[in-house]
Amino acid sequence: MPQRYIEKILRARVYDVARETPLDRANRLSARLDNHVFLKREDLQPVFSFKLRGAYNKMVNLPDTVKRQGVVAASAGNHAQGVALAAQELKIQALIVMPKTTPPIKVQSVKSFGAKIILAGDSYDTAYSHAQTIAQEKGLTFIHPFDDAEVIAGQGTIGMELMRQHPSPPEAVFVPVGGGGLIAGVGAYIKYVYPHVKIVGVEPEDAPSLYTALAANRRVKLKQVGIFADGVAVKQVGKETYRIAKQVVDEVILVNTDEICAAIKDIFDDTRTTAEPAGALSIAGLKRYVKREGLIGKNLIAINSGANINFDRLRHVAERAEFGERREALFAVQIPEQPGSFLRFCKLIGKRSITEFNYRYSDPNRAQIFVGIELSNGDEERQALFQRFIDKGYSIVDMTDNETAKLHIRYMVGGHAQGLEGEKLIRFEFPERPGALLYFLNNLGTDWNISLFHYRNHGAAYGRVLMGIQLSKADRNTLLRRLKKLNYPFWDETDNPAYKLFAGAS
Template sequence: MPSTGEAVATPTTDTDGYFNGTDGSAATNGNKANSSNSDDPHGVAEINEMTRTRSLTADASKRPRTPTGSMALTDYSVNPTTPSAEKRQLIKEIVPEDFLLPNGHPDYLRLIASATSRVYEACKVTPLTHAVNLSNRLETKVLLKREDQQPVFSFKLRGAYNKMAHLDPKKSWRGVVCCSAGNHAQGVAYSARKLRIPATIVMPEGTPAIKHQNVARLGGHVVLHGADFDAAKEECARRVKADSLINIPPFDDPYVIAGQGTIGNELFGQTNMSQVDAIFCCAGGGGLIAGIGLYVKRMAPHVKVIAVEAEDANALAQSLEKGERVVLDRVGLFVDGAAVRSVGEETFRICREVVDEVVQVTVDEACAAIKDVYDDTRCSVEPAGGLSVAGLKKYMRLRRQRGEPVDDLSSRTMICVTSGANMDFDRLRFVAERASMGGGREALLHVRIPERPQAFAELIDAIMGHPVTEFSYRYSSDDVANIFFGLSLVAPPDERAEELRTLLERIRAEPGFDVTDVTRDELAKSHIRHLVGGPSSVKDERLYMFNFPERPRALEKFLAVLRPRFNISLFHYRNSGGDVGKILTAITCPDGHADELDKFLNDIGYPYEECTDSPLFKAFLRA
């Protein structure tokens, strides 16, 4: 069984749980079960997936009322609780008393208004562009808020600069520090150079050179420390105390939130907000969606604020569901710009007030969204930057599947915030490979046909009209042939599920034929498609799929730990250009030593999944 403890492969990203000095003690542990469904990869049962709706209703007599002019079409129904005396004092140490509400919380409207006087010293008003292709396909007007066009290619510059611009010069001259290897690090380094404040950026020793070189180029003093982010965060905290440096948090700070909130302010000068139905934002630690949501809900409460998360990094969805902050045991690393183990304390309080829904998307859906943005803009955004578009597409699809009216949305506007574009070029290979599956344009199939003359011809006849994207076969027995192939689905998006169902029925109708849709099977997509070559009859063979951090010599270290103890009968690794690597390995282990092997694998500390009983393993790699 896979380990349920914390993964060693913590995200090397600017949102990796550095909660403004807190240790997450107010949060509870939680883990989301694997939601992939190999029997339904193209949306047939997506109607049952979580698309939580947050109701913001309250006692009408107690609601703070927003003036109902051309913008505010409904009441803003929020009654935040009064912070404790201890929390109130903590807020006062950060926010001047003039910028506090009577209940003790920050007055974010005033903070955002104040931020506009400083943020644009470093940031620019990003364009709100019409996504023509996406609009035509979804039959609603889609606008992209292009935060990927900021000087550091991410919205993070807004919050970092606003926080640093409001520091007391009597303290800031000593310098600032942050722990990050992503967009937040670049935002802090750029802001420090602009404000002439010394900046130290702490990163793990295994951080890819391109990341720490970019930060150094922007003017930050990079310190590489420790094997992972936990060690780097400890070093960051040590420098705060030892050198009297000021920590710049990535999201859980009123000035950071207000800086991101200037995006909401810009929207009102760029489009008619009375025609906007919803705004989609990646969730991450919550700073972006909290800042935008606070402003939009006060000025145009009818606009839905919809958070989008990856299914394997859904801290906000779980926290809203449980009513308290949840700390994930493990976090998927593909959407690294939004990979957090827990949302911030202040951002969670705000999200409970302003977030209407949370939509969760798969890695493949995020890849498809990156392609959609590219088709409309000829620009490649990072996975977190594509989350908002992926969420919009899934939101519209689920509405149609639930039978909810969508015709009224044809005259409405949807806004997606493309939050950033800091992606390594090597990752584009993986994105391109997965985009067609995430968009429902490609299916991967495992077909069993009788090993007899004309069987191949009958299979080709059955799939006629569907372009084949890949085809793998090797003789294995006199009775049955196992074939792995991919093909393109050519029907309109809303009809592809039916198209695939019809195709599967047509294949099964052939005598002796059987077929399984493996489009959402991670083992199939990451490994089996590259390994089809002949079965083996190795005795006592067990198959495992590992995720491990992509840092220098990590693969060699993994092999060095594994090989002395056990015999490896299969090994497959493919670099996809990301921060996490995938390994498929088979280990020979008699039943009497199974417990010893399980303990050994758990002690390694890398997330893994046993695939010994996988039908694909038995069909293609076992005799």
């Protein structure tokens, strides 16, 4: 790693506004995993995120003439707050461009530091483009959230603190990855001091910007990214951050939404604080790594990068955490429609708790039930229970990892539709803002009948919808063209077994 980055990190000015956060031992998680797990508590920064470090280091090093002109940034949350607080401390005029989908609590937080705000577009990419245009037109300096040497150096001070706080070199350090600024800075410092310490990036399965780039040996722009871990929902890793990551990152681990929710719960159990999904990524990756490698007694550090989570997202997190811990199974089971069949079914379950039971009569001979069952021994117990049903002659489908079943079907009431023909099921996301649904329906047109619709608020910037549309075969290509024109992420779920068993045509 170039000497200049070590020098930049050592000289970085971050402690005018940032604090040296503690490295806390996660006692409960350590006992469960049979390793020594430590949390770097960047959630305890004044803006509840590490982003303040890089933003301030960049801005404090600007020439005075540039400072007088002012700065502009694009962000949906953490970087925006970092830039705003840094600007307040340095008495610099700051303009922040935020997507219209940004939750009001984050907008108000940025305003409280005195920054001016412009709401533009429904996504970070749109806000980013608008901010770049403003920078050029008004002569403002753009403060990049990750792809900048001074920003990287500011984030790198976390690595410097880690090596000072931990008495001996750890086995591995787990770092959340979005654009790559955090892992580039932390990795550059730690690899320089202790080359044998593993630097492990962690990304969501639906936002693998660095994972994909390293696999392809080049930066790749993803067509779409998942929005649950919004703090790392970046389509392309930075140019400079990728250059550094190639030299300092040992591997990138991908985790799913359920594992992230379980990690949020793990952090809460140990610290009684609530991490944001991006902040809990590192713990989710650490747990997967320990299981894969069979580690025992090792020192492992995870960076909790932030705690900016909307309160109304906690319901969704709590619901999914049990799946992430593999403590709940979801099954679709066919039982006879006759007296005593439910009792016989429950006897097979034994003393395990039933977490939910969904059923509606639709056939005089057979009943399809959607059942949640509490587990104490994870996947091994789930597979054994599944096999027990098979052995007793039940027709069963495992829904535990079926996203449509967990997001929509389990909450829908009504059962199979009678006399329904040509229904196509589409799952899609649209921005949570006034008029978004009307815009969607207007652009979809009135050429076909909407036969099913389910929406449930998850506290995120984007709504998740399941929709059934009656189509002739000739209309299907027309529908796909219109959906693509809308530019909303969508998935065809017509063949999803949860839909066929519980909500499809009779």
